[in-house]
Amino acid sequence: MLDETFSQRTRLRQFELVVEKKSIFVNAHYLAELSPYFKMLCFDDTFREAQNGRAEIEDEAYDEVIELLRFICPNSDYVINRNVTENNFSMLTHFSNLMQLRDLRRQLESYVENEVRMENYRPRDENLVEMITEAMNASFSPSLMDIMYQKLARIDLNHIKALIKNLPDRYAQAILEGAQKFFRVYPMQLPYRSSYSYDQFQQGIF
Template sequence: MVIDFTQPSQLRQFELIIEEKSLFINQHYLAELSPYFLALCFTPEFRETREGRVEITDISFDDMLELLQHICPDDDFIMRSNISVDNFAILTHLSQRLLLTNLRREVERYASTDASIETWLSPEDVSL
């Protein structure tokens, strides 16, 4: 099930503006996962905290959406985390950029155990 982060919900009220598009997050949940979101969403001196929104210019909309789909439970309260060759670089980068320690551990574990060289190479490369 794909979560629609483009609309606010009962729990997702904090707005991320990326590439002139909006994503709505549960600031309490993300503050539990990251000191970045804790500071951003709950520091009274920050304009972003007071306004309940922030513009992020150094992350693409699609990358942030991929991250949110990975780290947030869906509407059925199920975590659908799935690190793959397709999202490994994105999740690795954003785990560091947004200070997501648990995600960083997940991608490191994936790189060391779940990802054999055969999964990274095309069949033509393996036959070399």
């Protein structure tokens, strides 16, 4: 039975990833089939990591790496559960970009195009901002970004500003500008005009 915590070395899982000083054991051959990042990291002899069978991944969270591996690797029933949601989209987008997981990237793009686009798709506001931020980092296409900006534009402007106030300026500005493209513009209310003909009035007097 497969260890879904990836905490033990097995016949297949021989390569060691160290995240937050904790060991994670993975099947290097399987990951190399998914990603040129892992192909080089695990098998390119010019890399010390490939020579040692061990790599330290810095500045990443252990729990998130485990969640990623559970997403892209088969479970104990030899089934791959790949269900993208608003809760894991940001994390998956981050790693798909960092680790060059191209098939995952295609799935995430499809999620935006086919799920986020739907009228009844209502993510939490905080999740949507995180999704947009990671999609920006991963250089999603303008058309896909616009789908998310259009969804964000349904939120009150002041609330958007509150959501992005702690982001670096370049992200906050880009998100605000992206959403503003889709804010609803209501027609200007024209002043009341009478249907009475003033020409007729003048003709009546003179």
